[in-house]
Amino acid sequence: MDGKSVKRGQRILTEKPFAFVLKSQYRLERCDNCLEATKVRKCSNCRYVSYCNRSCQTQAWAQHKHECPFLKSIHPRIVPDAARMLCRLILRLQHGGDLIRGYYTEHGSRKFRDLMSHYAEIKNDPKRLEHLDSLHAVLTDMMADSPSTVPNKSELMSIYGRLITNGFNVLDAEMNSIATAIYLGVSITDHSCQPNAVATFEGNELHIHALEDMPCLDWSKIFISYIDLLNTPEQRRQDLKDHYYFLCVCSKCRDPKEARQMTAAACPNRKCSASINIEWNNCKRCSVGISPKLRNAYNEIMALTKHNLEAMKDVACKYLDVCKVCLDKQAGLMHPLNVWHVKTLDAAFEAAIEVGKWEEALDYGQQLLPGFQMYHGQWNPLVGLLHMKLGKIQLFERHHKEASHHLEEAQRILSVTHGRDHRLLVEQLYPLIFQARQEAN
Numbered sequence: 001m002d003g004k005s006v007k008r009g010q011r012i013l014t015e016k017p018f019a020f021v022l023k024s025q026y027r028l029e030r031c032d033n034c035l036e037a038t039k040v041r042k043c044s045n046c047r048y049v050s051y052c053n054r055s056c057q058t059q060a061w062a063q064h065k066h067e068c069p070f071l072k073s074i075h076p077r078i079v080p081d082a083a084r085m086l087c088r089l090i091l092r093l094q095h096g097g098d099l100i101r102g103y104y105t106e107h108g109s110r111k112f113r114d115l116m117s118h119y120a121e122i123k124n125d126p127k128r129l130e131h132l133d134s135l136h137a138v139l140t141d142m143m144a145d146s147p148s149t150v151p152n153k154s155e156l157m158s159i160y161g162r163l164i165t166n167g168f169n170v171l172d173a174e175m176n177s178i179a180t181a182i183y184l185g186v187s188i189t190d191h192s193c194q195p196n197a198v199a200t201f202e203g204n205e206l207h208i209h210a211l212e213d214m215p216c217l218d219w220s221k222i223f224i225s226y227i228d229l230l231n232t233p234e235q236r237r238q239d240l241k242d243h244y245y246f247l248c249v250c251s252k253c254r255d256p257k258e259a260r261q262m263t264a265a266a267c268p269n270r271k272c273s274a275s276i277n278i279e280w281n282n283c284k285r286c287s288v289g290i291s292p293k294l295r296n297a298y299n300e301i302m303a304l305t306k307h308n309l310e311a312m313k314d315v316a317c318k319y320l321d322v323c324k325v326c327l328d329k330q331a332g333l334m335h336p337l338n339v340w341h342v343k344t345l346d347a348a349f350e351a352a353i354e355v356g357k358w359e360e361a362l363d364y365g366q367q368l369l370p371g372f373q374m375y376h377g378q379w380n381p382l383v384g385l386l387h388m389k390l391g392k393i394q395l396f397e398r399h400h401k402e403a404s405h406h407l408e409e410a411q412r413i414l415s416v417t418h419g420r421d422h423r424l425l426v427e428q429l430y431p432l433i434f435q436a437r438q439e440a441n
């Protein structure tokens with residue numbers, strides 16, 4: 001424990017990864033070391049990874065030299081990201097990595113072996129075992145020339161378990177996942193759906209910022225969110241149980257009000273803004289009746305929305321017309337803060353931006369804000385980014401007053417979640433604010 005008090009927005013941890021891999025889909029467009037999207041050149045030996053310059057290649061060599069021959073041996077095949085990450089962890093541990101410590105305070109530190117492995121749970125999880133088997137097969141293939149490098153099954157399972165439970169998605173400035181990484185020190189941090197700290201990244205470096213003032217830096221009282229918070233408590237608990245093997249008992253998960261709000265219907269009385277449980281017979285606020293017909297219509301649109309969002313989940317570019325059909329049918333049935341409505345607005349916002357329909361994007365983005373703030377929490381990078389996108393579009397549409405408002409909101413939030421000197425602010429946000437001020441005069 002550290003005696004000094006912590007202020008909102010203060011960076012309480014900066015950490016370099018113990019091991020990390022760039023997602024293979026970015027192999028030809030991002031540097032394997034600094035993760036920068038730029039012109040890159042391949043490693044002349046394995047021709048698998050690429051670097052932006054000499055210095056990055058040299059820096060990466062200490063780790064890459066061990067995996068390079070294995071990546072070369074299976075050329076031109078693409079290695080699944082989890083297999084490459086396991087390969088890196090195995091080699092790192094075999095070359096002194098077991099002694100490396102990640103510090104979360106001056107004296108508090110963790111080694112790779114200190115991380116949770118959930119060995120017993122994984123051993124009884126058929127899905128995980130199947131995944132591990134497939135990864136084992138890839139590793140055996142890659143390491144065919146050096147079979148003794150492949151750990152035995154139980155050792156591999158303990159490494160795999162630590163990866164699954166402690167792995168971070170490294171995000172770029174737009175919050176896209178570009179790499180997987182293990183950071184040792186930060187693994188001390190537990191999850192909450194109402195976190196008081198947040199993880200952001202600059203290249204492969206992890207930063208933890210406090211979202212609240214705290215009397216002192218006590219890591220047992222610091223929580224970050226491991227999951228997508230724009231989900232019902234039921235879904236969040238399922239995600240956490242499937243992935244991290246624990247039951248979330250945070251205040252939000254225990255609060256029945258949140259679950260109710262997230263699946264609320266709109267009151268059929270247009271003048272009433274109450275959240276309705278569709279199983280009720282009457283609105284508790286204005287007493288208007290809820291007919292079986294209305295109940296059916298609500299259940300139908302919920303099912304349609306879930307189906308369509310699920311179908312678009314892994315599609316990078318969402319379909320604007322599909323979103324519009326859902327939104328039209330949701331109107332008057334779903335409460336504006338119903339999480340499925342909020343998710344649909346989110347998809348519509350992204351889709352409208354994708355095809356350059358700025359007026360529509362503005363409309364969806366503005367409707368999205370209250371739900372985003374409510375469920376992600378007000379100090380959340382996604383809320384800050386939403387303001388920044390709205391500000392950018394308003395600027396483009398020459399609505400200078402509105403642009404300034406959103407950009408200032410973005411600055412207020414992102415300087416807490418990312419820090420004032422983060423590249424996202426310095427390279428993107430500040431120039432936009434400057435432009436908005438210039439054009440307003």
Ligand SMILES: [Zn+2]
Pocket residue numbers: 031032033034035036051052053056
């Ligand atoms: Zn680089």
Ligand SMILES: [Zn+2]
Pocket residue numbers: 043044045046047048049064068069071
């Ligand atoms: Zn290489």
Ligand SMILES: [Zn+2]
Pocket residue numbers: 192193194236248249250251252253
């Ligand atoms: Zn929770």
Ligand SMILES: [Zn+2]
Pocket residue numbers: 267268269272273274283284285286287288
């Ligand atoms: Zn009502």
